[in-house]
Amino acid sequence: MATTPPRVIVTRPEREAVQWVAQLSARGLAATALPLIAIGPCSDPAARQGVAAAHARLAQAPGYRALMFVSSNAALYFLPGAPPLPAGTRAWAPGPGTARALVEMGVPPAAIDGPAADAPQFDSESLWQQVGAQVRAGDRVLIVRGRSAGVHESSEGSGRDWLARQVLAAGGQVDWAVAYERGAPRFTPDQGALARAAAQDGSLWLLSSSEAVAHLAEALPGQSFAAARALATHPRIAQTARAMGFGHVSECRPALEDVVASIESAP
Secondary structure, rough: OOOOOOOOOOOOOOOHHHHHHHHHHHHOEEEEEOOOEEEEEEOOHHHHHHHHHHHHHOOOOOOOOEEEOOOOOHHHHHOOOOOOOOOEEEOOOHHHHHHHHHHHHHOOOOHHEEOOOOOOOOOOOHHHHHHHHHHHOOOOEEEEEEEEEOOOOOOOOOOHHHHHHHHHOOOOEEEEEEEEEEOOOOHHHHHHHHHHHHHHOOEEEEEHHHHHHHHHHHHHHOOOOOOOEEEEEOOOHHHHHHHHHHOOEEEOOOHHHHHHHHHHHOO
């Protein structure tokens, strides 16, 4: 007798969560959005000035060799008001979701670089394998990122920081632009009830951010996750979920096909 796949709790920011719920539902899977990260414009005036300065430099020669967007939200919050990418300037995306957002914002697909389709992970390390040869001594690379509300740096910057070190080691220079802000969501009563139920009813939490895991712990203080199941899209996220107390954590690539296969084969 075939086993019915578990209900999936999609924890990405709202815009992405809605897209993932639609994609999973189209595959016949039960999925519910429960965003664990709230996204908005950056509230820091200095950060907004930094974005404006990056826009200005983008229009100048020699400008940037490449712009690395750490997420789809980096593209959505940085590109409005920016001049078109000059010929020869590349847009680097660590995964297909970011690449799609760049196309939606008008970046020509031919100007976008990302990890190989069969890369074991969609992250900075896999991206660098494809773009490292582009960087020459003196080249300038802009890394467009977000930040956690109320803090100077995010706790989840190891990937982008690693890539910045590779650029520097290749003789390049790195600029940073903070284009958006991440914060903890405020659960409605229904969302809080959903989260508490999903911690113990066999639902499968789809986790794509260590920061989101931390927000879940903050939103449900004292809640046991010993009976909860999670599917993490990166080893670092899986490690965070285990440390939080999730009873069963599995891992998969963040590509839709891999996520679907993992859900369908979940015990």
